[in-house]
Amino acid sequence: MSLVVMKFGGTSVEDPAAIARTAAIVAGRVAQGKHPVVVVSAMAKVTDQLLRAAAAAACGDRTGALAIGSRLRCRHRDTACALIKVPADAAALQNLIDQEFDSLDEILRGLAAILELTPRISDLIVSYGERISSRIVAAAFRERQIDAAHIDARTIIVTDSQFQKAVPLDSIIEKRAHEHLYPHVDAGRVPVLGGFIGFNEAGITTTLGRGGSDFTGALLGSALAAD
Numbered sequence: 001m002s003l004v005v006m007k008f009g010g011t012s013v014e015d016p017a018a019i020a021r022t023a024a025i026v027a028g029r030v031a032q033g034k035h036p037v038v039v040v041s042a043m044a045k046v047t048d049q050l051l052r053a054a055a056a057a058a059c060g061d062r063t064g065a066l067a068i069g070s071r072l073r074c075r076h077r078d079t080a081c082a083l084i085k086v087p088a089d090a091a092a093l094q095n096l097i098d099q100e101f102d103s104l105d106e107i108l109r110g111l112a113a114i115l116e117l118t119p120r121i122s123d124l125i126v127s128y129g130e131r132i133s134s135r136i137v138a139a140a141f142r143e144r145q146i147d148a149a150h151i152d153a154r155t156i157i158v159t160d161s162q163f164q165k166a167v168p169l170d171s172i173i174e175k176r177a178h179e180h181l182y183p184h185v186d187a188g189r190v191p192v193l194g195g196f197i198g199f200n201e202a203g204i205t206t207t208l209g210r211g212g213s214d215f216t217g218a219l220l221g222s223a224l225a226a227d
Contacts, residue, residue, distance in 0.1 A: 003185060004029065005226045007039040007195065007217035013133050014044035016082035022137065023144045026190060030146065034227075035185050037220055039153075039195045040137050041213040042129025043079070046072060054125045057108045058117035065108045073101040076132055083140040093139045097132060104128050119163035123197075123207045127154075130194025130213070138192040148190045156180050156223075157198035157216060159206045166198055166206035168219055177223035193220075 006029065012022050022040075029036050042050075049068055057065035076097050084090040107125060111117060134150060141148035156176040159166035184191045195213025198206045208215045220226070 001035055001185070002033060003035045003037065003224055003226045005037045005039065005217050005221040005224065007213060008041065008137075009213065010041040010044035010046070013040050013042075013137055016079055019079070019083060019137055019140050020144075023141050023146060026141065027144065027146055030190065035188075036190050037181060037185065037224065037226070038137070038141075038148075038190060038192045039213055039217045039220065040130070040134050040192065041195055042133050043075070046075075046129040046133070047126050047210075050126045050129055051122070053108060054111065054117055054122055057111040058115060060112055060115055062109060062112035065112060066105055069101060069105055069108060073097065076101075076136065080136050080139070083136065084143050086143065089139060089143065093136065096135055100128060100132050100135075120204065123163045123166075124205045126207060127194075127197045127205045130197050134192050134194035141190060141192065146190055147188060148192050149184045151180055151184070151191045151193045153193040153195065153197055153216060154199040154205060156193070157208075157219060159198040159200055159208070161200045161202075161204070161206065163206055165209035166200070168198065168208070168215075169201075170219070170222075172201075173219055174223040177220055181220075181224065 008022050013019050053065045053068035080093045138148045138150035158169045158172040181191050195216035200206050
């Protein structure tokens with residue numbers, strides 16, 4: 001099996017045109033007989049905006065924090081709308097995006113009440129970028145006749161509890177990569193995962209630090225012995 005891990009950064013998923021180009025690249029690898037596993041970053045500048053929202057909430061600026069969240073919600077909804085034309089699929093994706101941003105808003109409201117931005121809360125907030133972008137990309141692939149399956153990377157990338165720069169637990173990652181990814185690859189599907197994010201062994205969200213999507217790609221490439 002010619003398995004390859006493909007990582008796409010923020011500018012490769014920053015808008016509908018970029019995501020369409022990414023889909024075409026992946027489709028080209030599939031046409032060559034490759035079996036891609038795709039890792040994507042958050043849309044360009046989203047991580048920085050999520051950090052600004054977190055900082056505003058921690059300073060008690062609940063309105064400012066929620067305004068950033070609202071702008072991000074609109075950007076992701078607009079991107080999804082431009083990419084997904086099948087009505088049922090479009091509605092399902094928009095609903096998922098709204099659920100994620102509703103959850104983010106609740107976290108920001110809570111942070112504005114307690115006024116303490118811990119590394120653990122920061123990791124949870126910034127994780128939304130990759131969690132949502134990977135959903136949109138997987139849906140865009142399916143719209144373009146790529147049999148894609150979204151996988152929550154946190155079920156595979158298990159780390160210690162050093163929030164904001166967690167250390168991966170390689171042996172667990174290898175085991176979970178085989179369990180969660182090989183069945184899809186064997187079935188001819190393209191797994192799509194968000195980079196940068198993981199879980200510790202208690203199931204709490206962690207991140208690998210800035211540039212962590214590259215790290216995720218390398219971890220999966222090693223775990224799967226990819227070409």
